[in-house]
Each structure stands twice: as C-alpha cells, then as structure tokens.
Amino acid sequence: MTSASWSMMLVVTVNAILFHAMPRFSRPDILFAVTVPDAFVAGAGRALVSRYRAIVWSGAAAALAIGLLLPAFLPGSAGGGLLVMGPVAGNMLVALAAWLWAHRKARAHAVPPSDVRVASLVPRDTSLPGGTLFAAGPFAILLATALLVYTYRNGLPDGPGTTKPYGLLALGGVYVAMMLTMAVSMARRTRQIAVDGPAAAAEQRFRRVNALVPVLIGYAAAISMSAMTVESIPAFGGTLSGRVGFVLLPLMLFNFGVTFWMFRVGQGGQRTIAPAARQEVHGDATPDYAWKVGGLLYFNPRDPAMWVENRVGFGYTLNMGNVRAWLLIAGMMLAPMIASRLLF
Amino acid sequence: MAGALRVSLNLESPVPAYRQIANDLRQHLVEERLKPGDLLPPIRQLAVDLGVHFNTVALAYRLLADEGWLELKRRRGAAVIARNAPRAVDRRQVDHLLRQLGQIAAELRSVGMSSRQISLALRRLAQGARP
Numbered sequence: 491m492t493s494a495s496w497s498m499m500l501v502v503t504v505n506a507i508l509f510h511a512m513p514r515f516s517r518p519d520i521l522f523a524v525t526v527p528d529a530f531v532a533g534a535g536r537a538l539v540s541r542y543r544a545i546v547w548s549g550a551a552a553a554l555a556i557g558l559l560l561p562a563f564l565p566g567s568a569g570g571g572l573l574v575m576g577p578v579a580g581n582m583l584v585a586l587a588a589w590l591w592a593h594r595k596a597r598a599h600a601v602p603p604s605d606v607r608v609a610s611l612v613p614r615d616t617s618l619p620g621g622t623l624f625a626a627g628p629f630a631i632l633l634a635t636a637l638l639v640y641t642y643r644n645g646l647p648d649g650p651g652t653t654k655p656y657g658l659l660a661l662g663g664v665y666v667a668m669m670l671t672m673a674v675s676m677a678r679r680t681r682q683i684a685v686d687g688p689a690a691a692a693e694q695r696f697r698r699v700n701a702l703v704p705v706l707i708g709y710a711a712a713i714s715m716s717a718m719t720v721e722s723i724p725a726f727g728g729t730l731s732g733r734v735g736f737v738l739l740p741l742m743l744f745n746f747g748v749t750f751w752m753f754r755v756g757q758g759g760q761r762t763i764a765p766a767a768r769q770e771v772h773g774d775a776t777p778d779y780a781w782k783v784g785g786l787l788y789f790n791p792r793d794p795a796m797w798v799e800n801r802v803g804f805g806y807t808l809n810m811g812n813v814r815a816w817l818l819i820a821g822m823m824l825a826p827m828i829a830s831r832l833l834f
Numbered sequence: 835m836a837g838a839l840r841v842s843l844n845l846e847s848p849v850p851a852y853r854q855i856a857n858d859l860r861q862h863l864v865e866e867r868l869k870p871g872d873l874l875p876p877i878r879q880l881a882v883d884l885g886v887h888f889n890t891v892a893l894a895y896r897l898l899a900d901e902g903w904l905e906l907k908r909r910r911g912a913a914v915i916a917r918n919a920p921r922a923v924d925r926r927q928v929d930h931l932l933r934q935l936g937q938i939a940a941e942l943r944s945v946g947m948s949s950r951q952i953s954l955a956l957r958r959l960a961q962g963a964r965p
Contacts, residue, residue, distance in 0.1 A: 605844055605845040605846045606842060606843070606844050606845075607842065607843045607845070607884050607885055607886075608840050608841070608842045608843075609840060609841055609842075609843075609875075609880055609883035609884045610839065610840055610875075610883070611839035611840060611841055611859070611862065611868070611874060611875060611880075612839055612875075613873050613874070613875045613876070613879070613911065614875070614879070616879070678878075678879070679878075679882060680882070681882050681883055681885070682883050685840050686838055686840070775885065792885075793885055794878070794881050794882050794885065794886070794887060794888060795882045795885070796882075
C-alpha cells in the first residue's frame with residue numbers, strides 16, 4: 491500500500507468518526523440541529539441516530555473498499571490522485587447526505603419556539619479567561635522579539651529574497667489582534683440560556699473555555715512568528731530549530747483536550763447536568779427556522795446575538811444576519827491581506 | 835444580590851416588551867430584592883439574553899431611571915440607587931393606575947372571582963407576594 495492509500499484511509503476514518511460523534515456534541519434536546527422533545531430523543535430519536543450512523547459507516551466502508559481495490563484494477567499512475575481524493579470526497583458527500591436526511595426526519599418532531607423568554611439580572615463575568623494581562627501575553631512575546639531584532643539590526647541580511655525583519659512580527663500582531671477580538675466578542679456577545687443554577691454555571695464554563703481557545707491560538711501564532719523571526723537573525727540561526735515544537739505541543743494538546751471535553755459535556759455544557767437541573771431550559775433559545783443548510787448556518791437579523799451555539803459540531807458560530815458578524819468576517823479576511831501587502 | 839433575580843418577556847403579550855421588562859424590574863426594586871448599589875447587566879448583554887433589540891432594554895432602563903430607581907452608566911448597564919422617598923404623589927398617575935386596577939378587578943369578577951377573593955389577592959400582592 492502506498493502512503494497516499496494510508497492517508498486516504500486515515501482521512502476517511504477520521505471523517506466517519508467525526509460524523510458518528512456529531513449528534514453527541516449538541517444539547518440533549520437538540521437532535522440533528524432541530525429542537526425536539528425529550529421523549530423523542532429517548533425513543534424514536536435513538537433509532538434515527540442509529541440509522542444515520544449506519545449510513546455514515548456504510549459510506550466510509552464503501553469509500554475504503556473503492557479506494558483500496560480500484561488501484562489494483564486500474565494499474566498505472568494515471569488518475570492516482572483522483573483514486574485517493576475520489577473516495578474521500580465520496581465519503582464526505584455520503585455523510586453530509588445522511589445528516590441532511592436525518593435533519594429532515596427530525597424536523598417532523600420539532601418543538602415550536604417558546605413565546606416566553608427569561609434572562610438573569612445578575613451581571614455575569616464577561617472578562618477574558620486569565621485576565622487582560624494573560625491575553626496581552628502574545629503581544630509581549632512579539633514586542634520582546636522586535637526588541638531583539640532591533641538589538642541585532644546591524645547583522646541582519648538585506649536585499650531581495652530576504653524576510654523583512656519586522657514583517658512577520660507585524661503580521662503576527664494583526665493575527666493575535668484578530669484572535670483577541672474573537673475571544674472578547676465570544677465572551678460578551680453570546681446568549682446566556684439557562685438563568686441560574688448548575689445549568690447556568692455549566693454554560694458559563696463552556697463560554698469561557700471557548701473564549702480561551704482563540705487566546706491560546708494567539709499565543710501559538712506569536713510564538714511561531716517570533717521563532718521564524720529569530721531564526722532569520724544570523725547570530726541565532728539554527729538555535730531554535732526543533733525547540734519551538736516543545737512550546738507549541740502543549741497548545742495543540744490543549745486544543746485536542748478541548749475537543750474531547752466538548753464531546754463529553756455537549757453544547758453549553760448541558761450533558762453533564764442532571765435533567766432535573768435543566769428543566770427550565772429547552773433548546774438553545776434560537777428558532778429552528780433561522781438555521782439553514784441542515785443547521786450549518788444561522789441567519790437571524792432579529793436576533794441581537796453575534797455568536798450562537800453551533801448546531802452542527804461544537805463551539806459557537808456567527809449569526810450571519812448580524813451586521814457586526816459580517817464586520818468581523820470582513821476584518822478577519824481583509825486585515826491579513828492588507829498587512830501582507832504592506833509588509834512584504 | 836439574590837441568586838434568583840430574573841426578568842421575563844412574553845412575546846404574545848399585548849404589553850410592549852420594554853414595559854414588561856420595566857414592570858419586572860420595578861417589582862424587584864419595590865420588593866427590595868434589588869438594593870441600592872446593585873448593578874444590573876449591561877443593556878447589550880440583557881438584550882442578547884432576551885433576544886430583543888438593544889433599544890428595548892435601553893427604554894426600560896430609561897423609564898426606571900426617570901422614576902428615580904436607576905442610575906445609567908455608560909457601557910456598564912445601570913446601578914440601583916437609593917430612591918428619595920416619599921416622592922410627591924403624582925395624582926394624575928395614581929388616578930390612571932387606579933382606573934387600570936378597576937378594569938382588572940372587573941375582568942377578575944367576570945371570570946368568576948368574588949369581591950372578597952379579589953381584595954384578599956390585592957392585599958397579598960401589596961404585601962409583596964408573587965401572583
């Protein structure tokens with residue numbers, strides 16, 4: 491078997507595992523991106539999940555069989571890439587179709603949105619996890635590197651083809667600023683659904699972990715850009731090679747840990763809460779009709795929330811009907827492009 | 835501040851949303867569950883939690899600030915302040931509210947409550963009991 495075959499097997503398997511786990515990520519009363527009654531989740535919903543998973547794994551098995559057997563029938567290198575990419579894309583399409591099929595089935599059991607809305611009058615903590623100083627850490631790293639560059643400015647290589655010394659750092663700064671904007675807006679512009687008690691506490695924990703992720707991605711970006719800049723200084727050339735990984739590894743492990751934690755606790759941290767403690771909470775306080783493409787996109791101009799809990803996968807997603815969300819997207823797309831244009 | 839402080843909103847109610855929010859808040863203030871010095875959530879945060887426009891919450895806060903219950907703080911929501919009681923009785927407002935109460939009493943009688951039951955219920959409400 492070639493390395494391409496192994497890669498294909500890995501991608502198909504990971505994809506199938508992710509789609510298998512997808513229904514488990516959502517809140518206990520949301521199934522296939524639809525708000526459903528608890529009785530449905532415990533009864534017919536369970537059978538629907540089983541059928542959905544059967545389709546996902548059948549698709550994965552078919553993709554693996556095609557991907558592994560077809561090269562034997564079609565020898566030669568022509569179309570080799572297609573033989574690897576074909577099964578991966580096919581598997582993805584089957585899994586998506588299975589999700590959309592299950593979503594349509596679940597919609598027949600949807601609970602109408604409640605006319606009563608309740609909110610807590612106790613102000614909640616909207617600060618960044620770890621505080622402002624911790625959030626400013628990536629900027630401090632970039633600034634320290636800039637000082638180092640300034641100290642060794644005389645020995646820096648110059649001319650065409652060389653990296654501009656402050657370019658990478660400035661680009662890192664733009665990226666970190668974007669990540670912090672995301673973290674701040676996530677901490678402040680997400681809805682608190684449970685009003686009080688353990689359900690509200692779990693939700694707040696979930697929100698803060700989600701806000702911590704972009705802060706740590708900012709650290710990873712600052713460390714990477716600083717390391718690349720330091721490498722370009724002749725006095726330090728080669729001293730860092732391989733060592734940066736030791737710093738980035740814990741950050742990557744944290745992200746894997748967060749994914750596993752979210753799988754365990756579900757959206758809003760509600761799967762760890764006893765059903766009696768979340769009796770007042772049903773769904774995620776977003777109307778089903780505002781979720782498009784099987785629950786992938788949320789579009790509700792009447793909802794002032796900028797971020798809402800994802801219904802497919804985990805974490806938060808932007809409300810595409812909110813002007814601020816579009817400004818954030820535009821900023822995140824344009825800022826690195828403008829910075830690159832100006833700096834390189 | 836007590837833990838179970840909440841504000842609710844019924845989208846089907848004929849009462850405007852900002853009035854419903856202000857009414858709930860006023861009840862907490864009158865019954866001293868919200869005390870001077872307590873902070874209320876920022877306007878945007880409460881609007882996001884309730885799923886209403888920011889102006890709706892701002893209007894409710896402004897109404898209570900005009901009544902002397904709240905001090906509005908830029909970007910930080912509102913703080914409960916000590917109300918200078920007793921304020922001069924606004925005869926017109928009292929008459930208006932009593933007229934409304936009379937209409938509600940008539941509605942209650944029409945659904946089968948006796949005068950005695952209504953007066954008992956009113957006394958309980960006046961003493962701070964929840965309906």
